[in-house]
Amino acid sequence: MTQPVPVPHGLPMERDAGPFDPPRRVTQLRDARPVSPMLFPDGHEGWLVTGYEAVRRLMADTRFSSRQDLGVLHVPYETPGMPVSTEPSPQIPGMFIAMDPPDHSRLRRRLTGAFTVKRMRMLEERITDIAERQLDALARLAPPVDLVKEFALPVPSLVICELLGVPYADRENFQVNSAKFLVKDQPLDEKMAAYGALTTYLSELVTRKRATPGDDILSDLARHDDLTIEELTGAAFLLLLAGHETTANMLALGAFALLEHPEQLAELRARPELLPGAVEELMRYLSVVDVLYRYATEDIELGGQTIREGSTVVVSLLAANRDPLRFDHPDTLDIHRNARGHLSFGHGIHQCLGQQLARIEMRAGFDGLLRRFPTLALAIPAEEVKLRTDMNIYGVHELPVTWTESAR
Numbered sequence: 001m002t003q004p005v006p007v008p009h010g011l012p013m014e015r016d017a018g019p020f021d022p023p024r025r026v027t028q029l030r031d032a033r034p035v036s037p038m039l040f041p042d043g044h045e046g047w048l049v050t051g052y053e054a055v056r057r058l059m060a061d062t063r064f065s066s067r068q069d070l071g072v073l074h075v076p077y078e079t080p081g082m083p084v085s086t087e088p089s090p091q092i093p094g095m096f097i098a099m100d101p102p103d104h105s106r107l108r109r110r111l112t113g114a115f116t117v118k119r120m121r122m123l124e125e126r127i128t129d130i131a132e133r134q135l136d137a138l139a140r141l142a143p144p145v146d147l148v149k150e151f152a153l154p155v156p157s158l159v160i161c162e163l164l165g166v167p168y169a170d171r172e173n174f175q176v177n178s179a180k181f182l183v184k185d186q187p188l189d190e191k192m193a194a195y196g197a198l199t200t201y202l203s204e205l206v207t208r209k210r211a212t213p214g215d216d217i218l219s220d221l222a223r224h225d226d227l228t229i230e231e232l233t234g235a236a237f238l239l240l241l242a243g244h245e246t247t248a249n250m251l252a253l254g255a256f257a258l259l260e261h262p263e264q265l266a267e268l269r270a271r272p273e274l275l276p277g278a279v280e281e282l283m284r285y286l287s288v289v290d291v292l293y294r295y296a297t298e299d300i301e302l303g304g305q306t307i308r309e310g311s312t313v314v315v316s317l318l319a320a321n322r323d324p325l326r327f328d329h330p331d332t333l334d335i336h337r338n339a340r341g342h343l344s345f346g347h348g349i350h351q352c353l354g355q356q357l358a359r360i361e362m363r364a365g366f367d368g369l370l371r372r373f374p375t376l377a378l379a380i381p382a383e384e385v386k387l388r389t390d391m392n393i394y395g396v397h398e399l400p401v402t403w404t405e406s407a408r
């Protein structure tokens, strides 16, 4: 049997099949086999997992450690200047997305209560109110405007700031810095500077909350004496970053995708009850968090391959969500589809803690946007929309839009 050929130059990123579709090379690899050997830019070999079943199995298997990507901070093989790691990365206190049990469970347990379906339903009215007020502000502007700046970013930012008790007025600081370390090939020293600025800010904030707690999630965490200030800071960092960059990109890229599918957009406007299903389908179709990293802690069989202990494993959620073995006509956006089982919020013990919050934000955001801006249209040709192929969370850098009537 011929040996599979390593994928050269790391994971292909250019969206050569269209702004919403996986790179052609990734689709070809998945269609050939669910697990492919991969050659990283630094020359070491690992694996790329693209098939739906294989991705799901991997994410449910804690022998694949999450101590690999330093919690969205810097991926060793993509960050210039970062040494090659040959063992699990050191843990950053509080950054439980990049931890394994029991450390992961200890921290996550402290937060699950704050993000339950029930708690989130109680917040629904408040979230809808935030979205509507942002749309009031949008309606007062003279088009064309950038939908990212005026709508998609502010809504989840306002929501997560309020929940965590982070002053929204400080957003310049955390938005600029978080954007900096989401850039894929940002030099390590610049990433570390941005990280340093943010952790300094957050550590002062959680220290104040420990002294005088308020009515917010970070204060609740700070009340636990067994958590150190470093752990509180790391958790705050994770929640703040995960809480706004992801949903913001779903809102903006989702609006772009709907504008490019006018029939489905019209149907959604006419039948808002389709929105919850449409949000799941947009999540599947767009998979803004695409690439995750894992590390094999022992020899593991997956998708017909033996993944040796110590290997780096790259997962493509986008490829898995477009697997024809799992979804019919996977590259078609279909708001009537049952998209349940998509992997866009991950799977297993690290499955997204904020998924109910994100769903409420997306439903409220899309509902208000479609209802109040019936003539919403792109203000530039679709080919000119700047895609975030350079960033660790996919989406659009800007989405210039226009409309013809005043939105009420």
Ligand code: HEM
Residues within 6 Å of the ligand: 066, 096, 097, 098, 108, 238, 239, 240, 242, 243, 244, 246, 247, 250, 288, 289, 292, 343, 344, 345, 346, 347, 349, 350, 351, 352, 353, 354, 355, 357, 358
């Ligand atoms: C984890 C996606 C919104 C907080 C994850 C993971 C994915 C994901 C794929 C799993 C990572 C892994 O297994 O390594 C998304 C998407 C979102 C979204 C696509 C928006 C549409 C949010 C929001 C929050 C949040 C609003 C708010 C706090 C987290 C946290 C984790 C996580 C804390 C780590 C969970 C753990 O390690 O146990 N998210 N997320 N996310 N997400 Fe989200």
